[in-house]
Amino acid sequence: MKNNPTLLIILDGYGYSESTEHNAVAQADTPHLHNWFKNYPHALLQASGSAVGLVDGVMGNSEVGHMTIGAGEILPQPLTILNTMVQTHSLDTDQTLTEAYNTLNNADNSLHIIGLLSDAGVHAHIDHMVAFVKSAIANRVKRIYVHVILDGRDVPPQSALLYLDRLQKELDNFKNVQIASVHGRFYAMDRDNNSDRIEESLSVLFGHVDPEDKDAQAVVEDSYLERVTDEFIVPTLLTSDGVIRPGDGVIFCNFRADRARQLTKGLLDTVDLSFFVTPVQYHPDLATISLIERPVADNTLLEQLTKDDLSIFTIAETEKYAHVTYFFNNGREDKYDNEVRVLVPSIKIQDYTKEPCMSAKEITEIVLDSLETNPKDFYIINFANADMVGHSGNFDATKKALECLDSELEKLFEQAVTKMDGTMYITSDHGNAEVMYDNESRQPATSHTTSPVPFMMLKKTLANKPHTLPLSGLKDIASFIIKNIKD
Template sequence: MDTLAEAESRGEYTTLDASGLAVGIPAGVMGNSEVGHFTIGTGRVAYQDLVAINLSISDKALASRPVLVDAFTTAKSKTGRLHFLGLVSDGGVHSHIDHLEALLAAAKEASVPQSFIHFFADGRDTAPVSGVQYVGRLQSYLSSLQYGTLATLTGRYYAMDRDKRYERTKLAFEGLVKGEGERVTPDNLIQKMEERYSLSGKERQTDEFMKPLIVEDAGTIRDSDTLIFIDFRADRMRQIVEALGLKPQFQTDAIPRDLSVYTMTQYKGEFPFPVIFPSDTPKNSLAEWLSAKSIPQLHTAETEKYAHVTFFFNGGVEEAWPGEDRVMVPSPKVATYDLQPEMSASGVAKEVVKAVKSGKYPFVMCNFAPPDMVGHTGVYDAAVVACAATDVAIGEIQRACEETGYVLLITADHGNAERMIDEDGNPVTKHTTYRVPFCVHGDGCKLLEVTHDPGLADVAPTVLAIMGLDQPPEMTGQSLLATPN
């Protein structure tokens, strides 16, 4: 990482807290792309959905949430069949198993006749073959609760695709609706998962890549059933929710009619579904503040991270602000990104260099996907290539900034590729809680000798200080710039 190393040697370098309370999630919990971009783009720490839902459970207020009460009432008045769908783990990035357990208890208390669980296996934000632990925990909970049925299990690679790979979504959909998949029983489900773990080569299936396992045929989704999607993170729920709640983007001969769909949080502005935990859109994000001052801006990333430089960076706002242009560079069409670890870093860099040299945009921001996306594969050599390709791309942008007088800021929304192997020599596929770099490179720009613990919320105020702009009162972060440019 020559570019970052040079920045550190010039004294243009510090580190930022990108996990836990610094990004509005529980202390000690690793950061993620959603909360990271939200915190960077809004310049403040906002308690994220995970924390809000946890508080609702601990305060015993979950069961009285109006939309959840409505979901239970609807289920009872229609077929009496309620389905919970989502990622089941304690990764805390997209969902949490605690939330599912609390929802099941609330459904039982509300006397919903039948509840079925459609278990999306993790293995990405958790260890690759830890799914059996969560299946075991859920089965024990259902037994003690004496309520609820585990109906299907599918890996998130299929059920939670976000890259318009609709063939993946279709595989998950037809398991949920048609019961297409391998038949198992509650008693041999864990054994079947372990058998798939033990296969070799392309036949091996870890949690993330589990093809549908059908545990209970009666639990498939039928006409007029009620569905609750339990994930609190939006991006990987959109395709499967669209397929079940609106219209599939693929050919299928099985489309359940008259479904009542509820979501834990707002997955997309255009979705008409009731939301159990609606969130207030933060006022005066960096993008909104620049737009209000008629300052043109460009946001760019490849497909895998496009939602992060737009929706999440803008504080959950789907539409671009006036004067905000967006460019999406296609991600490579490969099964897993260790097969093309540089991804589209070069293409993103070209868009940034073009924008900088045009002089049209006083503010340009981008995301480089390779260190995160390839880090998730757990393939060390591929991660090295990914980081090197990203460093080369940043170097190209740095040269363009030096030629045109732009100030370059480099940071990350969370940790990942810096830890690819654990203490036992096993591959690591999840994020980390390590601090992330923050570099500022430009004439007259030096970093403060900070007296507080800097975090991602300090990035947007630093951008505004560099641009000579005032900071909106809603931004609670602090500028890290010693000498405004």
């Protein structure tokens, strides 16, 4: 089998849209990608809403996209599970929460609710944050401090004032709740081990800085005057009463783990808390209490390959490494015995528009070396460019990112397909780069989309034989690949 390798390449954030306006995917000079989709078997796959276990109309994201591809089935996602808990008011009587609240009430400590202030449903949802506040109120918690993380990435770049107003109207109903700090997600939700960014947020949460004499809305307005958008607003303390102290309790509302782990670890490593509650488990090594268990897939793609004694090669750069490992394997942290994993460091830079190729060339070189010297049966390769550069809203930079990918993919095609008679599948986990402007907000579009994503099957014998493949969603990829490997 190793002489005829199979490559599954996930172009993160590479969606499909009939409209070419503000569409970096359509307008980029990517002759190979356009040619392959036109002249090889292909399909358009649903990658959002109920097709990946989310609510209809909710954009897809990297976590659920990789999870659905790897699981080969649609799994209920934390967003939908939490929505049900909110709608049924079950948070008010949840045993885990009520026991946690009682420890605070008995010791006269404060509750801190941290979360991304957004309704995109990618990492968190504002309705969940409000529901946690109401749950604590219902259980007579005396002091509640809310620490908001501003989005500006999965929602328009300057939309924080709308969400703050929405939140404040809810909080105004209670005398013992206030917003204690604000943080741009660039700092509080780093996932690339940039400790300096996390430290900025931790310094605020622990009161190592002086509070500003202003409210959250004023912090945002002043940042806009400096041309700083929501994502990059510097962490700011609003009241010294709201710093996290020993014996306090924390609820982190984010239900997606990858961008919550570092801040959580920093908090747990620094202060002795009464409890730290999270919607889902962020990591087995973090001493948190989770409210819900993730549904488990019966037989993931890699489990099936492992049972067939096929060797596996998994590679991504830091930004998406958790997605091709932890999420792709349905929450499994450890690699399989027959699996090689390679983490390529992401460039340490604030703005990927300055380096739109990111680490794509390094990934390609490593895969080519493996194919030429010690080929494996199955390769899982993630290229982060379309998503990470697409999040900038910079149209020209996103086109350059796609053009870089086109060049790198051609190298892999020549080696794996042309020379080794292998099969190369190209797909995506969700859309992004195909919609680069939001006509409604009249701002650059920095978020994911609900667009379908391409799927292509490249093989020597299939050249110039285009037809629509019998796949409708990301869930169909695993079974299709297994079938073709065994044929």
